[in-house]
Amino acid sequence: xxxxxxxxxxxxxxxxxxxxxxxxxxxxxxxxxxxxxxxxxxxxxxxxxxxxxxxxxxxxxxxxxxxxxxxxxxxxxxxxxxxxxxxxxxxxxxxxxxxxxxxxxxxxxxxxxxxxxxxxxxxxxxxxxxxxxxxxxxxxxxxxxxxxxxxxxxxxxxxxxxxxxxxxxxxxxxxxxxxxxxxxxxxxxxxxxxxxxxxxxxxxxxxxxxxxxxxxxxxxxxxxxxxxxxxxxxxxxxxxxxxxxxxxxxxxxxxxxxxxxxxxxxxxxxxxxxxxxxxxxxxxxxxxxxxxxxxxxxxxxxxxxxxxxxxxxxxxxxxxxxxxxxxxxxxxxxxxxxxxxxxxxxxxxxxxxxxxxxxxxxxxxxxxxxxxxxxxxxxxxxxxxxxxxxxxxxxxxxxxxxxxxxxxxxxxxxxxxxxxxxxxxxxxxxxxxxxxxxxxxxxxxxxxxxxxxxxxxxxxxxxxxxxxxxxxxxxxxxxxxxxxxxxxxxxxxxxxxxxxxxxxxxxxxxx
Ligand code: 16G
Ligand code: ZN
Numbered sequence: 001x002x003x004x005x006x007x008x009x010x011x012x013x014x015x016x017x018x019x020x021x022x023x024x025x026x027x028x029x030x031x032x033x034x035x036x037x038x039x040x041x042x043x044x045x046x047x048x049x050x051x052x053x054x055x056x057x058x059x060x061x062x063x064x065x066x067x068x069x070x071x072x073x074x075x076x077x078x079x080x081x082x083x084x085x086x087x088x089x090x091x092x093x094x095x096x097x098x099x100x101x102x103x104x105x106x107x108x109x110x111x112x113x114x115x116x117x118x119x120x121x122x123x124x125x126x127x128x129x130x131x132x133x134x135x136x137x138x139x140x141x142x143x144x145x146x147x148x149x150x151x152x153x154x155x156x157x158x159x160x161x162x163x164x165x166x167x168x169x170x171x172x173x174x175x176x177x178x179x180x181x182x183x184x185x186x187x188x189x190x191x192x193x194x195x196x197x198x199x200x201x202x203x204x205x206x207x208x209x210x211x212x213x214x215x216x217x218x219x220x221x222x223x224x225x226x227x228x229x230x231x232x233x234x235x236x237x238x239x240x241x242x243x244x245x246x247x248x249x250x251x252x253x254x255x256x257x258x259x260x261x262x263x264x265x266x267x268x269x270x271x272x273x274x275x276x277x278x279x280x281x282x283x284x285x286x287x288x289x290x291x292x293x294x295x296x297x298x299x300x301x302x303x304x305x306x307x308x309x310x311x312x313x314x315x316x317x318x319x320x321x322x323x324x325x326x327x328x329x330x331x332x333x334x335x336x337x338x339x340x341x342x343x344x345x346x347x348x349x350x351x352x353x354x355x356x357x358x359x360x361x362x363x364x365x366x367x368x369x370x371x372x373x374x375x376x377x378x379x380x381x382x383x384x385x386x387x388x389x390x391x392x393x394x395x396x397x398x399x400x401x402x403x404x405x406x407x408x409x410x411x412x413x414x415x416x417x418x419x420x421x422x423x424x425x426x427x428x429x430x431x432x433x434x435x436x437x438x439x440x441x442x443x444x445x446x447x448x449x450x451x452x453x454x455x456x457x458x459x460x461x462x463x464x465x466x467x468x469x470x471x472x473x474x475x476x477x478x479x480x481x482x483x484x485x486x487x488x489x490x491x492x493x494x495x496x497x498x499x500x501x502x503x504x505x506x507x508x509x510x511x
Contacts (some may be wrong), residue, residue, distance in 0.1 A: 002083075005210035008076040010067075010337035010482035011049060012059025019057060019119045021128040023034040023080045027058045028132020029091065030079055031111045035138065037100045038063050043155040044133075044317030046126045047117070050197070050237035050261035051483075056125055065398030069330035072338040094399050099382065099424050102136075109138040111402030112155050115144035116263045117202040117230065137167060147204050149401030156398050164317035167204075171296035177454035178407045180416065190220035192256040192410060195246045197235030198225040201402060208403055216408060220411075222249060235259055236266040236402075237274055237360045245270065255419050258409075259358075262403040266358035267402040269409065271420045279424050283354035284311070284319035286409060288426060288481065290362055291329055291352040293412045294388065303371055306331055309352035310341045311478050313451045317492055333450040337482060338400060353424045361402040370462040387415070390454055430473055433503035434494035437510045442480035442487050445510075463509045471498045476506045 006013050006426035013023050027044060035042040043061030051057070060068040068076070075094050082090045095102060096158055108428025115126045130140050141158075144168070145150065147164070150164035150170050155163035196202035202224035209219040209483035223234045223246060231238065235261040244423070246253055246259060253272045260267060291309050298305060307328040309323055323329045330348075338359055345363040349371075354360025369392075375385045395412065398406040413423060444455040454461040460478070468474040471493040478489050487510050491498040491503035 002230045003214065006077070006080050008073040008080070010339075012045075012482050013076075014051060015049060016054060017048075017056035018054075021125060022084075024058050024125045024128035026079050026087070027060065027133060028111065028129035029077065029139075030072075030076055030132075031095075031129070032061055032109045032133045032136035033091075033098070034060065034068075035101050035111060036102060036104075036107065036136070037098055038160045039107045041112055041141075041155060043112045043114070043151050044129050045146075045263075046113065046115040046122060046129065047263040048150055048231075049116075049148070049263045050231050050235055051121075052232065053117075056122060058129065058390070059127070061112075061152055061155050061160045061435060065152040066342065068400075070339065077397065078206050107132070109136055109279035110141070110158075111138045112141040112143060112151060112158065114143045114148070114151035114154075116145065116147065118145055122236060141267070145200050145203070147200055147401070147403065149265050149396050149399050149404070150204065152398040153396055153401075158346055170454060171208050171211040174394055174404055177390065178411065181387070181390040181394060181411050189257070191220050192258060192406070193220040193222050193249070194406065195223045195234050195239070195257070195259040195508060196225070196264070197238075197260055197262045198223045198228045198230045198232070199235070199260065199262035199264065201260040203401055204264065205406075214352075216440075217407075222246070231262045236261040236268045239270060240268055240280065240357050243245075243280060244278055247479060254421055258406060258414075261358070264402040264472075265400050267357040267400075267409075268404045268418065269423075271424070273305060273421075280418070280429070281359045281424050282316075283356045283360050284315050284429075285424065285426070286358070286405060287311070287352050287354035287360060288319060288323060288327075289409060289412055289423060291323070292327060292426075294350055294362070294391070295327070295329065297384040297388050297391075301388070302374055303375055303385075304331070305349040305371060307350045308345070308348035308352070309336060310344045310351060312336050312341070312355050313314040313479070314356040314490055316356065316429045316432060316445055317473065317475055318427050318430045322359065325426075326370070331368040332450070333365045335447075335451045335477065342399075348391065354400070355497065358402070358405075361397060361400045361405065362392075362395050363397055364395075378509075384421050391420055421434065430475075430494070431496040431499040432490065433496075433499045435489040435491075435503045435507050436481070436486040437478075437489060438485075438486070438511065439487055442485060444482045445478065445487055446468040447477075448478050452477050454478060460509065464506055467502060467505045467509065474498070474502055476502055476508055478506060 031042040039246040040063035049056040078089045341353040351363045448455045473494045476491040493499040
């Protein structure tokens with residue numbers, strides 16, 4: 001449509017599902033072209049992640065299971081926005097500018113597709129992707145329902161030479177890795193309840209839990225989609241932003257609860273303390289748990305490597321203080337969006353990256369693997385090294401994966417003999433609040449310093465600074481959303497009242 005402009009944002013294209021077929025069709029074409037260029041299979045995921053049921057989205061996955069290269073995001077945007085009359089010309093331009101060897105027939109174009117919802121609109125959108133890819137003669141692998149991280153995993157395995165890889169392979173791999181790690185640590189005693197946001201994660205987590213065995217871990221699936229709506233009053237985003245449990249969940253103090261988002265690439269935990277206060281253990285706390293666990297085991301094995309945690313501006317101020325000042329762990333900060341965190345993580349031997357919203361994973365360098373192998377053949381006690389190797393196997397390194405991260409958290413708590421109480425007490429979060437402001441054009445706001453400062457309009461940052469100064473431990477930033485037509489506001493301070501107040505004041509300044 002003439003009056004509609006879409007753009008490939010932090011999570012691909014996202015919006016109301018109706019009338020979006022042309023975008024999905026063209027992304028099928030673009031995936032085929034990229035496959036030809038890379039001589040490798042490309043993935044296309046059809047999902048609205050944590051957004052409401054009427055939305056949908058599409059994103060491309062590069063050969064090793066990583067996000068689409070940033071240089072191609074603008075090609076995607078250009079292709080999605082031309083009129084039908086201009087489509088062929090635009091495709092030719094991409095083929096020429098990228099030097100895509102279409103006449104070379106020695107490589108068969110290959111596109112893998114997954115989706116997170118099985119409704120009519122989602123099916124017709126994934127059909128549009130298949131049609132677009134087939135228009136360039138692609139061999140399409142339609143995997144049907146998958147979590148987003150499962151498609152990342154499958155693609156990486158496929159391009160690594162395992163062309164028979166399928167969903168079952170994923171379960172076998174992670175179930176056996178988890179069981180192997182639990183042979184080294186102890187057995188489980190208490191269940192973990194997982195809110196699956198009424199999304200695809202419910203069925204997939206059930207399968208994974210079956211492969212592991214109920215005698216090993218007791219996973220109770222909540223919000224399995226039988227009665228509730230996708231992402232409605234539930235799921236990781238709801239719990240994190242609202243700072244409350246999913247609707248209808250009866251919680252008991254110190255039990256473990258977790259939430260996935262709709263495509264199961266985000267994970268957060270929560271519980272109640274003895275006074276029944278709601279306690280959130282978000283991406284920051286998961287990162288702290290992973291990083292300190294890896295660091296402690298490396299130390300015991302006398303291996304000295306560069307470990308870093310990558311955060312965004314959303315990381316709670318007290319998590320950053322704890323990691324730097326008490327744990328002496330190196331921290332880096334990037335803009336929001338997994339691609340930025342992932343890229344930065346690769347600059348460390350071990351990069352633990354998490355957004356506070358629960359999306360994250362760990363990247364291990366080849367150098368790390370070599371050091372583990374070397375350490376193993378060394379003379380000293382190598383139980384730490386085998387733990388580290390087994391831990392590595394339960395991590396999905398391609399992208400944040402709620403199921404794998406859940407197994408990793410559970411294994412670490414077991415190994416440390418920690419309940420959720422010891423875990424949440426490693427530091428206390430500063431009270432915080434997130435808000436959003438509807439503005440005429442969010443793009444007039446430009447940020448710098450990893451989104452921690454506003455550059456334009458120039459009078460906004462001084463106004464924020466002045467407000468922040470009024471609140472003890474105050475911090476606040478604003479950024480244009482990459483997925484919605486709003487400006488997001490974050491504030492933290494010494495009390496919840498002050499954090500709420502600061503968020504409101506800053507929202508008014510934006511408005
Ligand atoms: C997308 C991003 C997520 C980010 C969120 C921010 C990926 C795979 N997902 O969901 O990492 O936190 O966008 O949304 O990169 P916002 O820009 O609307 O705040
Ligand atoms: Zn998601």
